[in-house]
Amino acid sequence: MDIFVQNLHIWIFLGIFTGMSLNIDTIKITPQILAIIAEIDEFKGAWKALGTLAPERLSALRRVATIESIGSSTRIEGSKLSDSEVDKLLSNIEIQQFETRDEQEVASYAEAIETVFASADAITLTENHIKQLHRDLLRHSTKDERHRGEYKTGTNHVSAFDADGNEIGVVFETATPFDTPRLMTELVEWTNTTLEQKTLHPLLVAAIFTVVFLEIHPFQDGNGRLSRILTTLILIRNGYEYVPYSSLESVIEQSKEGYYLALRRTQGTIRTNAPDWQPWLTFFLRALQQQKARLEIKMNREKLLMAQLSPLSVAIVDLIKRHGQLKNAQIVELTGANRNTVKKHLSELVTGNHIAKQGIGKGTIYIIQ
Structure with a gap:
């Protein structure tokens, strides 16, 4: 057996802290789970070598990923804004006034996730920090003013609804408001102790934290979005810097x-x-595996791009990524390059399938392929 996998196997089974009133002993580490963890950790270790792109290239990658994260996480909870609409909204974030609930949720999620990205090292996993992130997450939501940053005071069971929005039954009963503070204290203490003592692999700890957090559903609203922000926080704090x-x-x-x-x-x-932990552990780890695989593809594409293209072509691709779509005149203004030179580079980029051209004449726009 590979020494890395062997050490990982020992780490997972070394022992499990049971301070939380849950039965963690029923976790079964299958060969499949072990292989996925090893694959993700191998990429984690190689990230420093992979992440040698110029700062502006990494910045462009991060912006695209952030827009995708904000758009996806809010759409999972019912938002209708597309990634391009999210990008447009965030480009004018200084307005600080958002007419619709979708816009409020997107703006708030953007601020909360950026806080985690910028300050993960300083944000320890405490109940106070979780409440602060919840306040940030609902900062612009007018209907959530009374309860943001505070544990729920009423029941919030997960229900099923028909096409007309009528509740047709309770799918899952969450923790009571009375039990929530105690259960959250247990969960946070278990997570921190387990990570500190290294008695369970951090990817499994992140998975368990997430599913138990959502089982408790500690806040009146925003639990799904907050769970994904907290997952990101735990991953970054445990070395998954990519x-x-x-x-x-x-x-x-x-x-x-x-x-x-x-x-x-x-x-x-x-x-x-x-408890049957397997369905969630399997889904969670496979999702992390796909996240890693997508980044590998992007990094390989970026390196190929850098090797094949001139600095101006690379700059043009970055600008289109950052803005979602651009016209020729906009690219000329942003790069300061000659109009005919930009036109030639755009043509080469389209031919090489690095970008795509839509429309004709003055209405022509360029987008990422």
Whole structure:
């Protein structure tokens, strides 16, 4: 057995802290789970070598991933804004006035996730920090003013609704408002102790934290969005520094049915004597695997781009990524290059399938292929 996998195997089974009133001993580490963890950790270790692109290239990658994360995470909870609409809104974020709930949620999520990206090292996993992130997450939401940053005071069971928006039944009963503070204290203490003592692999700790957090559903609203922000926080704090450059939320959105099914299968058993952790652990780790794979493809494409293209062509691709779409005149203004030179580079980029051209004449725009 490879020494890396062997050490990983020992780490996972070394022992499990049981300070939380849940049965973690029923976790089964299958060969498949072990292989996925090893694959992700290998990429984590190689990230420093992979992440040698110029700062502006990494910045462009991160912006695209951030837009995808914000758009996907809010759409999972019902928002209708597309990634391009999210990008447009955030480009004018200084307005600080948002007419619709979708806009309020996007603006708030953007601020909360940027806080995590910028200050993860300083944001320890505490109940106070979780409440602060919840306040940030609902900062612009007018209907949530009374309860943001505070644990729920009323029930918030997960229900099913018909096409007309009428509730047709409770899908899952969450923790009571009375039990929520105690359960959150247990969860946070268990997570921190387990990570500090290294008695369970951090990817498994992140998975368990997420599913138990959503089983508790500690806040009146915003639990799903906050769970994804906290997952990102835990991953970055445990050395998965590549996370901001590839959207986990986008992976989850594209597997939305599987996401909810895995959650329900595990959540319904959490407080029993024999919790079934496997559905959620398997989904969560596969999502992380896809997130990593997407970033690998992007990095390889970026390196190929750098090797094949001139500095101006690279700059043009970056600008289109950052803005979503641009016209020839806009690119000329942003780069300061000659109009005919820009036109020639755009033609070469389209021919090489690096960008795509839409429309004709003055209405022509360029987007990422």
